[in-house]
Amino acid sequence: MELVRPPDDPAAPRRLRRASFLLGFSMGGFFDGILLHQILQWHHLLSGVQTGALGSLSAQVAMDGVFHAIMYVIAAAGLIELFRARSAVSSSAPIRPRWGHFWIGFGVWHITDALLSHWITGIHRIKMDAENLLVWDLAWFVVFGVAPLLYGWRTRHHRRPPPNGGAGKTIASLFAVAVLAGGMVNLFPLRSDADTTVIALRPGASAGAMFQALADTDARVVWSDPQGLVWVMTAIPTAQKLGLFASGAMYVSGSVVPAGCSAWLKAGASS
Known part of the structure; x- marks a missing residue:
């Protein structure tokens, strides 16, 4: 007797793409918050707000916590979509995230953050003590926003990372260089007029x-x-x-x- 498998749910690929985007978006937020808010401490979410109840250090740290909580919710939504996509596929083949859509989500987070937080509302900038705030904003915007978005768009139809993909290695290298450079700048600041x-x-x-x-x-x-x-x-x-x-x-x-x-x-x- 031949076993007849039920057909795959046609919504599964869409759910998988959505899950990959949400996970990339939330990982972009976690990358930003953990690296910039906590490790390097270049800014808090509301560093541009220096007056009123939200200007205190305790309120700044609390709002960072709220920000991370929101990222947890988005990541959970991505995991739920990933589970629903797996449940909708009848085959036993492993379900992998669509890495192209993951990088699209990662880049979209940083582009959205730059537009809304840095330039429209001004609630924070990338490096609050920089002499030229715009230079740091644009560098972060290009390296962590535009580059991952373009790479993700080019590879969005691939089910797994292309073998020996040069672009993917380039992005990973840029991430590593940026993190190391940021740490060196923070340990050995280029300006010495701030003595607080x-x-x-x-x-x-x-x-x-x-x-x-x-x-x-x-x-x-x-x-x-x-x-x-x-x-x-x-x-x-x-x-x-x-x-x-x-x-x-x-x-x-x-x-x-x-x-x-x-x-x-x-x-x-x-x-």
Whole structure:
């Protein structure tokens, strides 16, 4: 007796393309948020908002969390579509994402972010402490937006990455170079006029010990959180920064780690 398989659902290819796009879009958001918001700390989602309730550091970090939560929802939608596409196919052949549509989604995220966040609303720019904000915006737009989009469009009909695909290797190399270059720029900044320092105290530590350690310096307070656990200060001598760990600090920017977002916090910000 011959086993007759039911026909494949004609919607399966469409669902697979949609799943691949959604996964690429969400991965673009995660790439942006994890690298730029957390590792390099070049900006938060609302870094361009410096006043009101959303201008505080705690609110900035919280909105980054909301952003990542939204990316989780989009990624979950992509996984659901991937599962539905697999269920609609009667054969036992493995279902693979359409990598062309994945890269289209990845590029669309960065293009959308640039248009809406950088240039229309201005809620943040790629590198908030850069002297020329537009140069960084355009470089990111081209490398992580336009290039993946064009590569994905060219390969959108391929069910798997082309063998020995030069374009795919080029994009991967650009990603690696950009991440390494960004880390080097963050560790060894090209400009030295921003001397603000972020100090996070250990739970239970007193700010008095910190001020006692800085008593003989010209250090000034720029901002602090209401609990007195996070301080932004200026004019702290580099030689004094490591000593703050003995005074209750668990994090001091510019001591043994990159300055991150403290590099674009300016003196005169509201406390």
